[in-house]
Amino acid sequence: MTKELHIVGGGMAGSEAAWQAAEAGASVVIHEMRPKVETFAHKTGDLGEMVCSNSFRSDDHEQNAVGLLHWEMQQAGGLVIDTAYKHRLPAGGALAVDRDAFSAEITRRLHAHPNVRVSHEEITALPEDGQWIIATGPLTSAALGSAIQQETGTDRLAFFDAIAPIVYADSIDMEQAWLQSRYDKGETEEERRAYINCPMDKDQYEAFIDALLAADKTEFHEGETAGYFDGCLPIEVMADRGRETLRHGPMKPVGLTNPHAPDVKPHAVVQLRRDNALGTLYNIVGFQTKMKYGAQASVFRMIPGLENASFARLGGIHRNTFLNSPTLLDAQMRLRSRPHIRFAGQVTGVEGYVESAAMGLLAGRMAAADMLGQPLPEVPQDSAHGALIHHITGGADARTFQPMNVNFGLFRPVDGLKGGRRGRRDRYKAYTDRAKAAWSGWLTAQMEPA
Template sequence: MTQTLHIVGGGMAGSEAAWQAARAGVPVVIHEMRPEVGTFAHQTGNLAEMVCSNSFRSDDHEQNAVGLLHWEMLAAGGLLMQTAHRHRLPAGGALAVDREAFSAAVTDAVRAHPLISVSGEEITALPDSGHWIIATGPLTSDALGRAIARETGAEALAFFDAIAPIVHADSIDMSRAWLQSRYDKGETEEEQKAYINCPMDRDQYEAFIDALLAADKTEFHEGETAGYFDGCLPIEVMAERGRETLRHGPMKPVGLTNPHQPDIKAHAVVQLRRDNALGTLYNIVGFQTKMKYGAQTSVFRMIPGLQEASFARLGGIHRNTFLNSPTLLDRQMRLRSKPHIRFAGQITGVEGYVESAAMGLAAGRMAAAEILGHPIPEVPQDTAHGALIHHITGGAEAKTFQPMNVNFGLFRPVDGLKGGRRGRVARYKAYTDRAKEDWSTWIAAQEAQPA
């Protein structure tokens, strides 16, 4: 009888790991403590619940590393990418989804699989035997976090992550705002109008920055330090780095024309992206925040078009935990001191929904192959999955290890190609061509194994 794979955590990584292992013929139990034990950020007990954003970022698999991850996951029969494409929303070149429909569909698919069961208890200690994947994500429970810290001999590293607010669409003043994707990006009119844009002139922007800097904010407990991940900085932290920072970040006005005042160039623009299929909810793009709730409503209503905004969810901040993976995990993502335990997802030090799910996909396949007695080669380093795994299991400098999104800077160079901006298009295309060939070969070798 085939041994069971136990997975702790039913988020992006845990759900994808379970799906991959079950597809290979391995029985799986997902141990998901929600909704019996809640977290600060989650709202439901569904699997693969999206918390910070509803976007899987760029879907361009020839010129973007995260888009290449999309392609690789689809080529491997990835549940999350297949589901995302079925529930996608207009978002220009990004893959955004109706977050509630997405997580419900993933939950239904996982629970319907005959080899997967979901158990609701909280796992509070590292198991001594069996086959396990820890995929608890950035919100690992206190008890399990302490157990991991005891085993690794050091406190797990931590940083703070912030959540953006969500606005009811019918509360947005469209006499001041307008629909447009940056540079009208998208193949259809719906894609080209995927964002709501709220313009600011110079005085409005300066007043907004002043209010951000003065607003009441969440304080850290004694002994905690704010080691933010740069890809998810609170807007107040960005503003503290310089008054122009937001204008060159989430509030950049380029590629947009206000139809209400076509001859006047906005000094800054706040964008909102559709958050559900009905188009009734929009999230404020890049507006993760640590402001207290009262301050959020007053500051965000300073944005033209949001003067009477009604919020379905305000922003927040929470502690995210991750391992110093270069010192703790081997190339099969196993804990060196307890090799029957693998880790996957954000707890390994990758950042983002896609990267988290990708590490779950790899860990699920590795664990299934081990249980079935099939040899499995290392994930090719020149694939997007392989570049990430190499980074977190030894490629990164352990002393300065921080969460990382996938990017072409993690890829080995292709000989004979120009560096710099001029050679970028050809270089990125070469990276993706090489990755697709290597990934296809790696997947094919596994599919050829007997069940």
């Protein structure tokens, strides 16, 4: 009987793991419970569905760690990053995609792969044998979550993720709003006009903050102690930290000039980023929220240009579960107590689409190497992938472990470089040059005969 690699979860990590293992020659079964078992946040049964943002963040692979991760994934034949580039939307220096076209192609390519089959049955318990990768992401089902908790013997670690609303473009008043990327960033005119901007004067901003703080919000269940991931805070939580917080965060007015009133500097600016290729949908950037639906429509229509906004999707909040990976996983992402099971994606304690897919890429390659008897070289710590996996499987302090985006703070220092802001560009370039060399060497080593 042919051995099969079973992957639980068809999100970013599961899809990427399946692709990498299948491309290596392994037979793969993806277990995705949707659409038979639905979740609060998903809308389809597609693989690789984007639930929160439609952005993979910065695509700068010389000065930004997440852009470097893009580059490494592309060099490794990554399904997620390749599909993202094919369905890219103008977004200045960011990599944003048409989310529906993106997930549709991920689904099509995996279904078409001769080494992949997809099952839509829910997995509710940890398997006793075989080769498995659990990549269930932030919305791990209650039954499987309970089984994981029982096996690890620890309390489920969790935080809350929030989702931003999406607006129909034709309901935005462009007599008040305008098209412009911050600092006119982008190589083409389309990229330099990738965002819709809605300006606020001081009185409008103060009234908006008042309404935001007073709005009805989703309350957690009694005894719920999970906090928020700092990189995805609801706007109400940011506003509660200080009235100026939003104006120095997602609503900062810098790098923008209102053509309707070029001599008037806005006090704050709300930005919307295109969400699909047709340009019919825009999401409100940084406006993750836990406001109740009725309150959202009322508060967001206070934004100049959105007075008559029609919403394709309102925001929401969901629990994101993760493992204390430094104590539970080995360097191969295997559960120490059951080494035939690997974990990948957000459940390992990384945060973001790109980071989740990257951990799927590694888990898929590692599992395939085990199954096919082809030893895999150690992932180089100086690569972006290596820095992340080292952090979650041993580099982080288990006592204070929290979800982490990729960043240059996870990288080993480069000798001989000056610190401080003036030396930052040289330091980041040194990190990326070293990472690219290390990653390229790792990929090349896998192509050489054993």
